[in-house]
Every structure is written in structure tokens, then in C-alpha cells.
Amino acid sequence: xxxxxxxxxxxxxxxxxxxxxxxxxxxxxxxxxxxxxxxxxxxxxxxxxxxxxxxxxxxxxxxxxxxxxxxxxxxxxxxxxxxxxxxxxxxxxxxxxxxxxxxxxxxxxxxxxxxxxxxxxxxxxxxxxxxxxxxxxxxxxxxxxxxxxxxxxxxxxxxxxxxxxxxxxxxxxxxxxxxxxxxxxxxxxxxxxxxxxxxxxxxxxxxxxxxxxxxxxxxxxxxxxxxxxxxxxxxxxxxxxxxxxxxxxxxxxxxxxxxxxxxxxxxxxxxxxxxxxxxxxxxxxxxxxxxxxxxxxxxxxxxxxxxxxxxxxxxxxxxxxxx
Numbered sequence: 001x002x003x004x005x006x007x008x009x010x011x012x013x014x015x016x017x018x019x020x021x022x023x024x025x026x027x028x029x030x031x032x033x034x035x036x037x038x039x040x041x042x043x044x045x046x047x048x049x050x051x052x053x054x055x056x057x058x059x060x061x062x063x064x065x066x067x068x069x070x071x072x073x074x075x076x077x078x079x080x081x082x083x084x085x086x087x088x089x090x091x092x093x094x095x096x097x098x099x100x101x102x103x104x105x106x107x108x109x110x111x112x113x114x115x116x117x118x119x120x121x122x123x124x125x126x127x128x129x130x131x132x133x134x135x136x137x138x139x140x141x142x143x144x145x146x147x148x149x150x151x152x153x154x155x156x157x158x159x160x161x162x163x164x165x166x167x168x169x170x171x172x173x174x175x176x177x178x179x180x181x182x183x184x185x186x187x188x189x190x191x192x193x194x195x196x197x198x199x200x201x202x203x204x205x206x207x208x209x210x211x212x213x214x215x216x217x218x219x220x221x222x223x224x225x226x227x228x229x230x231x232x233x234x235x236x237x238x239x240x241x242x243x244x245x246x247x248x249x250x251x252x253x254x255x256x257x258x259x260x261x262x263x264x265x266x267x268x269x270x271x272x273x274x275x276x277x278x279x280x281x282x283x284x285x286x287x288x289x290x291x292x293x294x295x296x297x298x299x300x301x302x303x304x305x306x307x308x309x310x311x312x313x314x315x316x317x318x319x320x321x322x323x
């Protein structure tokens with residue numbers, strides 16, 4: 001009666017929060033767990049979701065969480081004949097799951113798939129959101145994606161929806177830019193795999209003479225990279241060096257992603273004929289989205305790549321190498 005005409009008509013608002021801790025009897029706790037299983041089973045079977053993402057460490061409610069995941073996998077298997085489904089969270093060595101790293105990424109190529117999760121500003125839209133500074137933008141998200149892919153990772157990007165379910169206008173512009181970059185460079189993104197190493201000229205920005213970055217800030221950034229969660233670069237991080245790159249492979253091609261390109265030659269020691277990576281002879285290089293001839297020289301110690309001044313967009317530039 002009290003909820004008639006309200007958004008929660010027919011529901012119990014108390015279910016949003018549950019009883020105070022002192023009133024949570026064993027019977028009540030069991031009913032909450034059973035209700036959680038029923039709701040999530042309805043979610044995976046009725047709405048045909050592709051991924052379950054848990055914001056916590058391990059399976060929610062332990063065996064109850066595992067039961068939901070089992071229901072999820074079984075539904076996909078019965079529906080499609082294959083388990084085309086992903087379960088992600090802050091898991092540690094749990095079979096059939098993808099490990100999440102919150103607002104951060106791996107510092108090396110990991111032998112298993114993982115996922116970095118981030119958001120442009122905050123995790124959800126609230127009263128004071130408009131007064132908050134953006135932590136990410138189109139440029140930094142593209143850089144994060146390139147970095148994570150090169151280390152066997154995926155990027156899950158959160159979007160702060162308004163109360164009516166629409167996307168804030170300024171965030172839509174960012175997402176459109178990200179989407180255009182992904183579409184342009186899709187052959188280096190979808191189904192790509194890490195190479196032998198994730199990049200070359202790592203942290204070359206540290207070699208720049210006075211760029212206005214405080215030495216204390218640089219030391220903190222280097223220390224931050226050693227952590228797992230919350231180690232991501234943001235809009236306030238020092239810009240990448242113009243020669244720092246990330247590597248991915250796909251369909252026998254090697255892709256070089258120049259994170260912060262500018263016109264001129266860059267040297268890539270990892271692609272020298274005698275390097276530890278043994279890349280083999282590079283026969284051709286093409287810039288994705290461009291038709292100009294890309295000049296390069298490969299010697300025993302390094303490959304010199306000429307980055308053109310005219311590029312497809314203002315973000316990271318992708319080059320396709322054929323051997």
C-alpha cells in the first residue's frame with residue numbers, strides 16, 4: 001500500500017540493505033543467500049548475459065557463489081553448445097575465472113588472461129559528480145588498453161550513467177573517440193595475443209630533460225607501478241616518451257603501438273636481428289589507417305622506424321609488421 005505508484009511498488013525497500021547486524025539470525029542469513037542465488041540465476045538464464053563481474057575477493061557467499069557460476073556455465077553450454085561466458089572478480093588462482101585488477105594493470109606479461117577495470121571519473125553518478133575531476137579521458141583509456149593487451153589483459157571500462165540511463169554528454173564524446181580508435185585498429189585488438197615482451201623503450205620519458213615533473217613525483221610513479229590494484233596511469237601522469245611502444249600479435253603479424261607518437265625516427269632495440277627476442281627479418285611495415293610508405297631500417301642491434309607526421313588520429317598509432 002505504501003509503495004503504490006512508487007518505483008518500488010511490489011518490492012520491499014528493506015531488501016536493499018537488510019536487517020541491522022544484531023537482528024541477522026542464522027535463518028535470516030540463509031534466506032538472504034538463497035534469495036541471492038535465485039536472483040542471479042534469473043539474471044543469467046533470463047537475460048542471457050555474457051559476463052558476471054563480482055566486486056569482491058573470491059566467490060560471493062562461497063559455495064552459493066560457485067552454484068550461480070555453475071548455473072551460468074551450464075546455461076551457456078545448453079544454449080550455445082559451448083561455454084562462451086566470463087566470470088571476473090578479484091580471484092586468486094580460481095579455475096574458470098578471470099582475475100580483476102582494480103584501477104590498475106599487470107607490470108609484466110602474465111601467463112593467464114586478466115582484466116583491468118577502471119572508470120572515467122567515479123564509479124557511479126551522484127550529487128557531487130559534476131564537481132569531480134576526470135581521472136581518465138579518451139587518450140589515457142586508449143593507452144591503458146594498449147598496455148593491458150600487451151600483457152595478456154583486457155580492459156573493462158565503467159560508464160557513469162545519469163539517473164535516466166543516458167550517458168553524460170562529455171563522456172559520450174570520449175567514448176566515441178575511444179570507439180573510433182578501436183574500430184580503426186580492430187585487427188590489432190580483437191583476438192590479439194601478447195608477444196614475447198610487452199614493450200620497448202619502457203619509461204623512456206624519464207630520460208627527458210626537465211619536463212617540469214618533480215623528482216619526488218617520478219619516484220612515486222615508479223613505486224606505484226610495482227603494486228597491483230590502483231597503479232594505473234591517469235590524466236595527471238607524465239606523458240609517455242615518444243619512442244615507448246607496446247607489442248601485440250595477431251594472425252602471424254606483429255603490431256607495434258606507439259603510445260605517444262610524434263614525427264621522427266624511433267629506435268626499437270627489441271626488433272634488432274640479434275636481439276634476445278629474435279624477431280626475424282621484417283619485410284614490410286604499414287601504418288593502420290594510412291596509405292603512405294613507412295620507412296624503416298633493421299640492423300643487428302635495432303630497428304629504426306620513421307613515424308610520419310600525418311597520422312590517422314591524435315592518439316596512439318599502430319604499425320603492422322610482416323616477417
